[in-house]
Amino acid sequence: MPRVGLGFDVHPWAMDGRRLVLGGVAFDGEPGLAGHSDGDVVCHAIADALLGAAALGDVGSHFPESDPSIAGIAGLTVLARTLELVRGAGYEVRSCDVTMICERPPIAPHRDGLRSGLAEALAIAVDATSVKATRPEGLGLVGDGVGCMAVAVIA
Numbered sequence: 001m002p003r004v005g006l007g008f009d010v011h012p013w014a015m016d017g018r019r020l021v022l023g024g025v026a027f028d029g030e031p032g033l034a035g036h037s038d039g040d041v042v043c044h045a046i047a048d049a050l051l052g053a054a055a056l057g058d059v060g061s062h063f064p065e066s067d068p069s070i071a072g073i074a075g076l077t078v079l080a081r082t083l084e085l086v087r088g089a090g091y092e093v094r095s096c097d098v099t100m101i102c103e104r105p106p107i108a109p110h111r112d113g114l115r116s117g118l119a120e121a122l123a124i125a126v127d128a129t130s131v132k133a134t135r136p137e138g139l140g141l142v143g144d145g146v147g148c149m150a151v152a153v154i155a
Helices: 041-053 075-088 108-122
Strands: 003-012 019-022 025-031 093-101 129-134 145-154
Touching: 003 041, 025 108, 041 075, 041 093, 041 108, 041 145, 075 108, 093 108, 108 129
Parallel strands: 093 129
Antiparallel strands: 003 145, 019 025, 093 145
16 A cells, blocks of 8 residues: 655755755755755655655654764765665655755756656656755745755555
8 A cells, every 4th residue: 555755854055165965966056055964955855755654753863963973964875774764664665756945046957867866766767756846936935045845655
């Protein structure tokens, strides 16, 4: 029986010169996102969606900020470790849908790379992934940073 999970993550812009990585893709010319990890809100939201679908808790319980050994951990590493947990519980990913919420950077030029990279990371077909973006039009929905919602289906 299919199971569905919803994930959300948001990080503010960093002021330390780190690079912006979303869904494992580097966005040149943009500041990175602050956080204990690399700030990859796309991978974190997907990981939360997968953990939720499998009823395995959340990203914070598996990758706590209090653990110095994971400082700066890459979003794709979080995703890979989460996939191991989900598979260990007897599930496989069937599909994933992502919506980024940000004023910048433009997502459209990176959409194909994001879809193929996420499909590879999740071991699913590219046509089982969807990457979209919306601008909050200055309404402050994600503060001064980038947010992401993700829905994952596992079975």
